[in-house]
Amino acid sequence: MTDLPTILMAYEDTLKILQENFPEDVYLNASTDLKTTARHENLMVELFQFSYVNLEAFSERFKIKPSLIYLTNELKFSAEGGHDHGFFFIKIPKHLILRLFELIDPNEWVMKLDLDYVKLNLNFLANNFLTLQGMMKESVNKFVFFHEKCHMIHRRKLKDEKGILGLNLDSHDKSKFSIFLHCLELNADQYATYELLDNLVTFYIHKYYKATRDRKGVRLILICVLSSVFVLFTLLFKKRIEKAFYTDQGSHPHPVIRILEVSKTVVSELNNSLPYVFQTFEEIEPFDYKDIFEECLFVTSQITSKEVGFDIKNEFFDILNAKETEINSYLKLMEDYSKTESVLFRRGEF
Numbered sequence: 001m002t003d004l005p006t007i008l009m010a011y012e013d014t015l016k017i018l019q020e021n022f023p024e025d026v027y028l029n030a031s032t033d034l035k036t037t038a039r040h041e042n043l044m045v046e047l048f049q050f051s052y053v054n055l056e057a058f059s060e061r062f063k064i065k066p067s068l069i070y071l072t073n074e075l076k077f078s079a080e081g082g083h084d085h086g087f088f089f090i091k092i093p094k095h096l097i098l099r100l101f102e103l104i105d106p107n108e109w110v111m112k113l114d115l116d117y118v119k120l121n122l123n124f125l126a127n128n129f130l131t132l133q134g135m136m137k138e139s140v141n142k143f144v145f146f147h148e149k150c151h152m153i154h155r156r157k158l159k160d161e162k163g164i165l166g167l168n169l170d171s172h173d174k175s176k177f178s179i180f181l182h183c184l185e186l187n188a189d190q191y192a193t194y195e196l197l198d199n200l201v202t203f204y205i206h207k208y209y210k211a212t213r214d215r216k217g218v219r220l221i222l223i224c225v226l227s228s229v230f231v232l233f234t235l236l237f238k239k240r241i242e243k244a245f246y247t248d249q250g251s252h253p254h255p256v257i258r259i260l261e262v263s264k265t266v267v268s269e270l271n272n273s274l275p276y277v278f279q280t281f282e283e284i285e286p287f288d289y290k291d292i293f294e295e296c297l298f299v300t301s302q303i304t305s306k307e308v309g310f311d312i313k314n315e316f317f318d319i320l321n322a323k324e325t326e327i328n329s330y331l332k333l334m335e336d337y338s339k340t341e342s343v344l345f346r347r348g349e350f
């Protein structure tokens with residue numbers, strides 16, 4: 001499924017399934033085409049194409065009806081992976097994707113970084129010219145998709161292991177703290193991070209390093225990809241900034257904790273598989289967690305400060321310094337709880 005007419009037809013088919021099987025408001029909220037501003041048009045099509053193909057494999061594995069992926073016109077930031085009217089589905093508000101694109105797209109923030117970013121030659125990565133921003137938009141798209149896909153896995157496992165389909169997720173009062181829901185969110189971030197890393201290594205690092213042997217360039221690519229996810233969390237942070245930092249509220253972990261966990265996973269995973277990442281048995285110096293992490297926060301603050309009205313790097317370290325003990329005991333609580341929860345995704349399982 002690569003040519004444009006086929007992709008557009010698959011989207012039409014998805015809309016038809018929504019129209020025939022779901023209540024009218026679901027269909028009316030769905031975006032009827034993949035078009036957006038000319039600037040981003042291909043990325044929306046690519047997001048759908050990538051997700052559609054990926055979900056075909058998911059449906060086949062579980063022997064279920066085709067899982068649906070569609071975009072909505074809702075003016076909100078929360079995507080959803082669920083099960084309804086006999087179908088697994090992922091819906092992503094166009095609004096979220098477009099806000100992310102609008103933040104990442106301008107060149108001004110790139111100019112504030114050092115010259116190496118500007119000079120980074122990404123032509124090795126794609127048939128078409130790929131920009132830094134294009135790579136980041138593609139990456140954050142995939143992260144959003146994989147996070148929601150993991151929630152579908154959660155629902156499927158709930159059904160297999162506890163005989164209920166999604167019930168446990170929907171019946172929670174979202175305004176109250178729930179270890180279970182926090183744990184599912186961190187788990188979905190973890191799954192999305194593994195999948196994104198897989199993509200990062202296969203589509204970017206292998207190709208780039210093979211063509212250039214440029215280790216410094218690999219670091220920059222990694223930072224940009226990871227920063228694109230930080231941009232997403234910073235937008236979510238903005239929504240929560242009125243509230244004080246918390247570890248015991250609501251359905252989602254605080255964005256600062258999500259940033260922390262995702263970056264820890266990325267760096268440790270890469271360092272654990274350096275010979276594979278660089279396709280060599282030569283000695284490769286491991287990535288430095290602090291270096292990657294701080295640079296990502298710097299890049300993210302260049303992209304987001306004007307929009308969100310605060311500097312994510314400062315905010316982040318203010319919280320981390322003040323709440324380190326609280327964060328550590330929260331993470332320990334989550335870790336212990338996750339050992340007992342059978343519906344979580346486990347590494348190597350999917």
Ligand SMILES: [Zn+2]
Pocket residue numbers: 147151185188
């Ligand atoms: Zn989630």
